[in-house]
Amino acid sequence: MAPVAPVPAHGWESRAPGNPYGCLVDLTRCVGCRKCEQACNEVNDLPQPDEGFDKRSVFEARRRPDDQAFTVVNSYCTGDVDDRGELVPTYVKIQCMHCQDPACASACPTGALSKTEHGAVAYDVTRCIGCRYCMLACPFQMPAYEYRSAVTPRVRKCTFCLDRLTEEGLKPACASICPQEAITFGKRNDLLDEAWHRIETDPGRYLPHVYGETEAGGTCWLYISSVPFERLGFEQLPERSLPQTTETLQSSLFSFLWSPIALFCALAGIRAVAPHRHEQGESHVEP
Numbered sequence: 001m002a003p004v005a006p007v008p009a010h011g012w013e014s015r016a017p018g019n020p021y022g023c024l025v026d027l028t029r030c031v032g033c034r035k036c037e038q039a040c041n042e043v044n045d046l047p048q049p050d051e052g053f054d055k056r057s058v059f060e061a062r063r064r065p066d067d068q069a070f071t072v073v074n075s076y077c078t079g080d081v082d083d084r085g086e087l088v089p090t091y092v093k094i095q096c097m098h099c100q101d102p103a104c105a106s107a108c109p110t111g112a113l114s115k116t117e118h119g120a121v122a123y124d125v126t127r128c129i130g131c132r133y134c135m136l137a138c139p140f141q142m143p144a145y146e147y148r149s150a151v152t153p154r155v156r157k158c159t160f161c162l163d164r165l166t167e168e169g170l171k172p173a174c175a176s177i178c179p180q181e182a183i184t185f186g187k188r189n190d191l192l193d194e195a196w197h198r199i200e201t202d203p204g205r206y207l208p209h210v211y212g213e214t215e216a217g218g219t220c221w222l223y224i225s226s227v228p229f230e231r232l233g234f235e236q237l238p239e240r241s242l243p244q245t246t247e248t249l250q251s252s253l254f255s256f257l258w259s260p261i262a263l264f265c266a267l268a269g270i271r272a273v274a275p276h277r278h279e280q281g282e283s284h285v286e287p
Contacts, residue, residue, distance in 0.1 A: 012244050014217070016100035020119030021165065022188040022220035023175055024195055025093055027227070028205055029182035032059065032073055032091035036174035036183065040071045040095075043161060043173040059089070062233070067144040067156040071095035071174060078227050090225070092232050093174070093183070096121060096142045096158035097212060097219035099241065106243035107137035112155070119188065119220040120160035128155060139216050139237055160220075188220055195224050217241025 038053040040046070047068050051058055059075035075089045102121045105113040112127035113134055134143045134155060146153040161172035170176065175185040184191060192213060199206040211229050212219035215237045223229070230236055 014101050014241075014244075015115060016218065017115065017117045017119065019187050019189045020100075020117065020220055021160075021186065022098070022119055022191050022222060023172065024184040024186075024191040024222045024224070026182050026184070026198070027090055027092060027223060027225040027232070029180045030073070030091040030093065031180055031182075032056075032075055032089070033179060034058075034073055035177045035179060036093055037069065037071055037073060039173035039177040040158075041069070043164070044070060044159065046070070065095055065142060065144060065157065067146045067148070067154075070156070070158040074233065076227070076232050078231050080227070090227050090232060092234075094142075094233075095174075095221065096160070097140050097216075097221045098158070098160055099216055100218040100220065101216075101241040101243050103137040103139060103216070103242035103246075104134035104143055106246060107133040109133065116162065118160075118162065118165055120162040120165075121157075122159070122162055123155055123157070125154050137242065139242060140235060188222075191222055195222055198224060214239040217244065 034053045041048070041053075049069065059073075062074055063069075063072040065072055071093060072095075073091050073093045075091055077087050077089050080088045080090070098119055098121050100115070102113065102115055105111075105115055105121060109131065110127045110129055112124050112129075114122055114124070116122050130145075130153060132143075132145055132155070135141075135145065142157050144156045146156060161170070164170040164172065171185040175183040184194065186194075192210060195210045195213075199208055199210070205226055206224050207226060207228065209224075209229065211223040211225070211234055212221055215235075217240065223234070225232065
């Protein structure tokens with residue numbers, strides 16, 4: 001009988017939607033009013049923060065989204081000054097980036113996280129087993145966990161207001177309320193066109209970089225800025241998405257049977273050595 005040839009590994013295929021919805025954040029327009037935080041809090045029925053949304057004292061420390069706040073705004077003093085010689089801060093809103101090929105969904109063993117055609121990375125609590133692999137996988141460190149809830153803890157993050165979008169045809173709450181129009185909602189391709197239009201028509205105001213266009217395989221939240229992104233707390237990531245690496249490796253291992261073969265050899269070795277050790281033990285027993 002001819003030997004069975006190994007099945008070749010399938011190349012990785014992106015499952016990203018072609019032109020989902022997204023948001024473009026223009027950091028030159030944000031004034032740190034925190035209206036986006038307040039709108040997100042109200043729409044998602046989150047607990048009220050210890051300090052009100054009108055308190056500027058929150059900018060004294062760096063904050064991260066958590067299980068009780070899906071988005072936060074931080075202030076960065078980058079050394080820029082205005083016409084009066086006063087320091088001008090740059091405000092940065094952060095939340096789940098809703099990656100095109102999300103590492104969190106790839107790492108989830110039960111499918112509790114998935115990329116939707118609308119652009120959102122959605123979470124199904126009924127499938128979640130609390131393994132928190134998503135928290136380890138996310139290159140932006142965005143998923144949070146309800147450690148305070150001992151009975152029914154959930155993974156928590158920005159939902160992209162998916163229910164508002166699909167059921168009511170409304171924008172995400174943060175994009176709807178922004179008084180400076182720093183957040184533009186629309187189709188991702190249109191947002192990229194708009195971002196590069198602003199950059200090319202006003203090169204003195206913007207750096208020639210749209211953050212999220214290619215980072216981590218591309219994201220649905222995009223940013224333009226006058227300040228280098230590395231000075232504003234943004235992760236410096238490769239263009240290749242994490243699932244492209246991990247899923248390709250996993251497919252290769254199992255397609256070529258390396259893992260089962262290695263396991264079989266290890267078990268065979270143990271089986272061969274065990275009787276030999278038993279015999280050696282018996283040979284040292286005194287009569």
